[in-house]
Amino acid sequence: MTHTTGAAEDYLKTIYAHTEWQTDLITPSALAVRLGVAPSSVTEMVKKLAASGLITHVPYGPLALTDAGRLRATAVVRRHRLIETWLVGEMGYDWDQVHDEAEILEHSISDRLLEAINARLGFPAHDPHGDPIPAADGTVLRPPAVLLADATVGHRAAVLRISDRDPSVLRELAADLIGPGTEFTLSAPLTIVLADGQSRLVTPAAAASIWVTA
Amino acid sequence: MTHTTGAAEDYLKTIYAHTEWQTDLITPSALAVRLGVAPSSVTEMVKKLAASGLITHVPYGPLALTDAGRLRATAVVRRHRLIETWLVGEMGYDWDQVHDEAEILEHSISDRLLEAINARLGFPAHDPHGDPIPAADGTVLRPPAVLLADATVGHRAAVLRISDRDPSVLRELAADLIGPGTEFTLSAPLTIVLADGQSRLVTPAAAASIWVTA
DNA sequence: ATTGGGGTTTCGGTGCGCCTAAATTCTGGC
């Protein structure tokens, strides 16, 4: 229907990402910060996206995706995560190195190539950070998750996903052999005990990036 | 030095491509036709490229790449051909289907990913159409070649490359099992005899797309 | 030597996505 250029795709993706693990709606200024653009640029794009029926927006209010917008957004996220999975699985990238490359390729790869990659990977359900890969129809399988920083002491759980927003957190965790699937018990704030009995101290930044089973 | 956006890369690539198998310089109007843009658009971009020292141009005259421009151009061509080779070699594409995808990806893939692909393919010297893949330093290994349409009857030779400009020619030749490396004798105009004795009639369009050993 | 027509350039204008600066609107604290 609508053309949806690369820039517009980034707006939709970012609006979607904000509500993927939280419930509150994103504000224009928060969107501007995430995208690294001026607030006035957001106002402009928001007008276009609303006119195309991809988001809803009351003046001076927050932003929400429509069903059509969510479909576009998940399509972009699907591309992004499949590309990340491919870069790690086949092209020798580490999980802290894939974000920027995927950020660009997600806007230029064709559906055909994407599906060829998907097939080669065996139709993965999660990307290297544990994030679910949306299906082609936009459905996303997302288990209930809690931020490690919000988990109660004594909680026994497994790592579900780690936000890829901060590469240094990813490198730090990789060095500690902590990744999606890692089982642990929270023995004290910021302290986890792994299955083999070893304990690890996690930084506040990491605890705010790690989502674990409820 | 200069930024060189996707559009500028297309201009440089097209100027380079014109002189790869011929010696005459390209004119602005021919460039406009190849790129599918208006002549006035070419004038504008030519001014910028000349100002950046990537091409030389006297008003109302033809265009030529400088050394710097040729280096940029071959870098783009290198990307294009490696991507094509990868799409055919690993992603299940046929050689008549790769052009459009490569046309887009050549502007967005990183050097790192390109070299990962290159290594995976075993550092190929030619793309699926027989075109040489420029080295990273811009060198191109190009054997002397003659257009099949210009070859003399009785000429015994092998197919070197087939221009990918016309996908229908590629499909037609693929169906006839003619590709780079195919050995033959030109028994009459537009008629070739293959190594196994079978003869094939090629269309004028195909004869104008096939380059053979001299 | 002139001239006509094709190739090239100039000129004014478009859409996109971005910016800064200046309104405007909303909201929380008094």
Next chain:
DNA sequence: GCCAGAATTTAGGCGCACCGAAACCCCAAT
């Protein structure tokens, strides 16, 4: 209830790459 400060929008502008129309240049044929 008011009002300062923060968030948002409006207004004006920029660079890029494109366009069509009009002006211009050049050469080949007379």
